[in-house]
Amino acid sequence: MKRSIQFFLLFLLLAVSFIASTALGSVTIPFGDTVRVLLSAVSGKAVPGVSAMHHDIILRIRIPRVLLGMVVGGGLAVSGLVFQALLKNPLADPYTLGVSAGASFGAGLALFLSYVAGVQFKSFLPAFAFFGAVSTVFLVYFLARTGGRVQVLTIILSGVIVSYLFSSGLVLIMSLMGDKSHEIVFWLMGSLAGFHSFLLPAACITGALSLFIFSFYRDLDLISLGDEQALALGVNTEVVRIVLFSMTSVLTAVSVSMTGTIGFVGLIIPHSMRMVFGPKHKTLIPTTLAAGALFLPLSDMIGRVLPSVLFGSGMEVPVGVITSLFGSPFFIFLLIRGKKRLWF
Amino acid sequence: MLMNHNRISHKRALLPLVVSLFFVILLSGPMPSRLSAGTGIDSRGSRVTVPDDDVRVVSLSPGATEILYAMGLREQIAGVSVTSDYPPDFVKTRPKVGGFSTPSLEKIHSLSPDVLILTTVVPLNIKQQLDSLGIQIFVSEPNSFKELLGSIDQFGRLFNREEESAALIHGLRNTAGEVMEAVRSGSIAPVKTFIEVYDNPLYAAGRRTLPGDLVAMAGGRVVPDTDKRYPRISEEKLLLIDPEAVILGHNTDMEQFLSSHRHLSSITAIRNRKVFVPNPDEFLRPGPRVVFALRDIARFLHPEAFE
Amino acid sequence: MKTAVKARGLTVSYDDCPVVRGVSLDIREGEFLSILGPNGAGKTTLVRALTGIIKDVGGEVLLSGKKLHEYSRREFARSVSFLPQMPPVSLPFVVSDIVMMGRFPYLRRFEMEKPRDAEIVRNAMRLMGIEQYAKRHLMELSGGEVKRVFIAQAVAQESDILFLDEPTAGLDIAYQAEIFKMLRDFNENLGKTIVLVTHDINHAARFAGRIILFKNGSIAEEGKPEDVVNEDTVRSVFSTEVRVEYDNGVPYVLM
16 A cells, blocks of 8 residues: 555544544434534634534533543654664553553542642642652663663663552552542543643643654664664764653653553554554654544543443443553454564 | 138238339330340341340441431440541540441451441451451441431341430431421422532432432432432533532532533533532431431522521 | 774773773774684674773773764764674664665754765665665565675765674675675775774685784784784684685685
8 A cells, every 4th residue: 555545544544533533422413513513613603503512512521532532642652652662672652661650649649638638639630640750750760770871671670660669659548548549540540531621731742742752763763773783873872762761751741640541552553553654763753643643532432432322321431441442453453464564 | 701801911912012023024124125135137138136235336337326326325336437427526435447448357356346337238358257257247228318217227126225216217307307398398399400429530329329319308300310329420411411400429619610510511500500519427428417418408409498 | 094093091891890901002094904803802892992882981082083972973973883793683674774774974853865865875785786675674685685784874874984893794605705805895995994803814814904813802913914813823812723824925724
């Protein structure tokens, strides 16, 4: 298939994902109405004939969720891509360095402090989660520094250790909170509802960081040759690693702090894109961003719609469950088809 | 002639006998005479029996603690959960044994209770341990006002305080009745009310729960209309349902609620700021104070009826 | 002859174990230098230190009179190439992509590859005879062809100095001779400075203009092949008895 057709299909899927996620939900809204409301949102004019309730559902409930899903999905996918390239590990994902454990701990801390002090920290939860996430990165980096050079294996090990550290902290908090610990559990399951007030800054940061990461596409290509060769060709591997790890960790932290830990996106999207588009990061970074942005809202939509269709209930399956359920078979399918273009 | 003589003299001899018998009966225990153990039936339908004298109870249910206190039990309450906080001065004196779902089995066992009162079904591992320690479990999980009164009645039978429990039931019925009468007299249509027990994700209390029942008694029509006790609901569905009033049954306040539900501001209840946070200890706790919550909610839903 | 790379008192230690002990040497511009020595002598470490791949070193290295750490990696890469012994084979990139990577030192962050870059890549591939493999994956090529790809990459790098670590290891005889001939070609016709670490004494002696015998982290012998390679030096450096024959003045080591 020609490259340009592939790009077009990707873009088409992105549009389809956006429209489908906006048009479908636990409440049935006629498709025409959805389209009219979307168009009116752009033009700013009111839409006659569409009930205020439908209007609200689309613009104030679904659209923020979809946009958040696109920002977070894209961010997690690109983070996963960079982690895989830098750690030269196909199993790496954005949470390898313990970012998710730190974010969960931060979130748990916010809930715990609300519970203990009686003050409502809940609306600041993303800020707590963000700082938790970023702290893990610093901690991992300091742990991994041995004799001036940071080895890849040491980074991974430090990430594991720091993960365990923060996870234990989280379990401690949960046991102290006793019966109220279900609040943390909900957050851990990952969700695209809530915290939409942070959407705009998150989108800007994600966009800016993705662009910044994109400027390193050649460095990322060369690093796959091996550190020695990359150095010999002029890549300052240590600086590139530090810069990219920090930026990607911030990117992951921004995503996780708003939605909780949503797994699988950062692992399978980069691999899928690699199988379809090849190994060059100049193509991979934008396509991974787009694929992540289309995958997450779509998964969320399925989680919102499926229980209504099957059980008629207002239940929603957490998006993290859907990403795993639908992600694994898809990945297997790609694996079988794309044997020739395996990375490892 | 001789028989009459004998009868009169027999009667005279009988009197002291009858009097002593009377005292013996009087001193042998409250009338009518009972078995030396009390029996009650819990929410699971299980029969539980405890001795009358020196009965020892550990209550992991704050609501049950309040009920037992209202029935006059004091030292018999050998231990309470950490969440039992009413009445404060009394509860301070009682040993603590942990939370709802995190009780310290050691502590409980050290208090040698005859029965352990819980609000929900026990996790299997804890139940097995309790069984092996010979501690009986009494589950009290009332899902309506009527079941709450039934629970109080069973407690009365269990602890041989039937008069006290009857008095308590009577009092609660009266207070509830007054509130319901006031609401009825206003003859206003029931208010479509949504009871939020958690916000992220959204969980509601259905009518087949104690909070739901209280709201119904207070003149509200509980939405969503379902048999499920605590259904999860999507925000879209909530917009569709469009409740007229919202009652918050979790740790929050009105300002927090309004700011986190801004995107749902088209809902009638939110538009009109008809949101109420009853005292959770009165609203969510199956104890005597539910009638206060009932009254507060009724005042909130039908202010005109209480002018 | 000008000095391209100069090392003074170069010392490298791993865990307090010195691998390169205070080595001083001059690499002259345009020369073909071969470094020989037994396993573990420290030859590869020496070259890694000379190319700045190992940074934690004592002493100093100068390129064209400027200290190594005063160069940015990009700048340095414009003058110096390094081919490690084991180039990665399981790479998903195609040959032309890999050769194009040699242009990295000349491309700025958002700069696109220019027609000139594409031409340099084409020429490099043609020079190494791998043009027909341009769109093939590395995994499909033989060992010798892979080596040629990476040499082409070094050619595209347009560096004046090439360091190679055992470029003929594991290749069959035909390829071995070919690589050495190619390097001589670079040296004589393109004026490149070649520094070669190898086990292949005979090819080194035949093609190199200067030989360094390296043992236990220090230079044992140094000079023209006919001066340096003889039975005594081989015995002392390699701890093995050999016979050395001469063919047109070029020494041959026979087992």
